[in-house]
Amino acid sequence: MRGILVDDESLALRGLENQLRKLGGIEIVGTYRNPVEALxxxxxxxxxxxxxDIEMPEVSGIEAALDFQDLSPSPQIVFVTAYEEYAVKAFELEALDYVLKPCRTERLALTLQRVAERLQATSDTPDELRKGAIRCLGRLQVEVGPNEFLAWRTAKAQELFAYLTLRAGQPVRKDVLVEILWPESDQKKAYTQLYTTIYQLRRTLEAARLPLRIVNSSNSYSLERNGMETDAEQWERQLPSEAEIASLALEDYEEKMILNRGELFEDSGYLWAEHERERLSSLWFHHAKRLAKRHDENNDAIMASTWYNRILQRFPYSEEIYFALMELYARLGERSLVEQHYSRLSAMTQSEYGTEPSAEVQTWYLNWKKE
Incomplete structure (x- = not known):
């Protein structure tokens, strides 16, 4: 195996090199005090x-490890540290190993054995990547196989993946990511958390053998998806245009609409996703309403009411949909359902807005009552 050593302390660097050469089984192809030169x-x-080494003055070992992971092929990382707390962090980063300073020869021998085993396992692993699927509508999930989904190491790793996914390959500056994900942390700690989370995410994606790759370019990160679309992108792309809706078969329209399984990153609470969430929700509302009306025009009251009620599940404060259901039930002679929905509408407007239903709805309801 071939290895390089990086440590800003010359004595530590020389000592590690001597020990590894004595152990054998590894060719030292370079020793560096500057991680940029090493890269x-x-x-x-x-x-x-x-x-x-983890603790270096200009670039931390954690940040440097991310840059090394951008190489192709990416090398295994063994962190070297004088502090136990960094050893724990190394495990969180899924580094191959960590070695505490001062390095003991027998401990380094175990490390070299682990490197050799990992290299052998990597060479035995098929190179083909899984197709996978990214689900953003509803709960965020990355499918890696039938009923098998990516396990997130931390909530921040999941959120970082979600944010980079939503940017669709566009680079995002590191300071922007820090501000969004760790707004209350001091700068040094926040950047360390960012590098740690990026490292975790990279390892997770590599282990899953997905065609997803986090790229570090200058002061930014981006997520290369290599052709993988999210379900939100697929759903929006195949929606019919206004000109196509009238001629589209209802069965086809239904099939397209049921691909949307919920709100963007449902229950995540990601404030940065609110604008896109509202845009997609409004788009779904528009098409769901058009679909319900198409069913109504075709005298399919069951499917029309089904879609109106689906809309109410997502938009429980929409007076327009309550009213559409009341009119539908009135035409069917379902008086109890008209009463029920008007009562629900009145309770909703009073609870949410402190008002009664609009004058238009009240007038319609009073006239209907007289019939």
Whole structure:
């Protein structure tokens, strides 16, 4: 195996190199005190493993590890640290291993064994990637197989993935990500959390063998999806235009609409997604209403009421839909259902707005009562 060593302390660097050479089984192709120089060299030498100090003055080992992961093929990372708390962090990052300073020879031997085993396992793993699927409508899920979904290491890893997914491959500056995901943390801690979360996410995606890749470009990150669309994108792309709606078979219209299983990132509470959530919700509302009216025009009262009630489940404060149901039930002679929906509408407007239904609805209801 081929390895490079990165540590800003020259004595520690020299000591680690000597120990590894004595153990054998590894070719040291470079030692560096500057992680930027190490990264440039690694792009040429393509090492199998990088021994990386965590606590460095200019660029932290955690941040440098993310850059090394951008290499192709990406090397295994072994963190080297003098602090136990960083050792715990290394495990959270799913690094191959960590070694506490001062490094013991027998401990390094175990590390080299782990690197060799990982390299063997990697060479035995098929290169083909899974197709996968990204579900954003409803709860965020990444499908990696039949009834098998990606497990998020942390809630922040899930949120970071959601944000990068929504940006559809566009780079997002690191300071923007820090402000959105860790607004209350001090800057140094927030950036460490960002690098940690990026590392976790990369490892998770690599292990799942999905065609998804987080790219670090200058001061930004982006998510390359390599042709993978989200269900939200697929649903919106196949919606009929206004000119196509009238001629589209109802069965086809239904099939297109049921692809939308819920609100964008449902129950996530992501404030940054609110604008897109409202846009997609309004689009669904428009088409669901058109579909219900088409059923009504075809004298299919059951399907019309079904869709109006589906709309009410998502838009429980829509007087327009309450009114549409009342008119539908009135035509069918279902007086009790008209009464029931007017009562529900009145309770809703009083509870939410402190008012009664609109004058138009009240007038219609009073005239209907006289019939």
């Amino acid at each position: 440039e060299a690694a792009a040429r030498s393509k090492p199998d493993v990088v021994f990386l």
